[in-house]
């Protein structure tokens with residue numbers, strides 16, 4: 001039961017991300033990094049179309065998150 005709820009929560013977050021990606025597609029900011037404003041690589045977009053950050057910023061963010069957890 002808990003597992004199903006978690007799964008549903010994850011699904012809704014993904015749906016929200018897809019919605020946001022479509023919005024960005026409409027206003028022309030799709031594929032632009034939220035953080036630095038550079039273009040997100042096409043390969044990265046193909047692997048993760050809902051991403052809002054380029055690989056450099058995402059890596060930095062993940063490293064910071066890891067640092068905060070410790």
Ligand SMILES: [Zn+2]
Pocket residue numbers: 033034035036037038053054055056057058
């Ligand atoms: Zn960036």
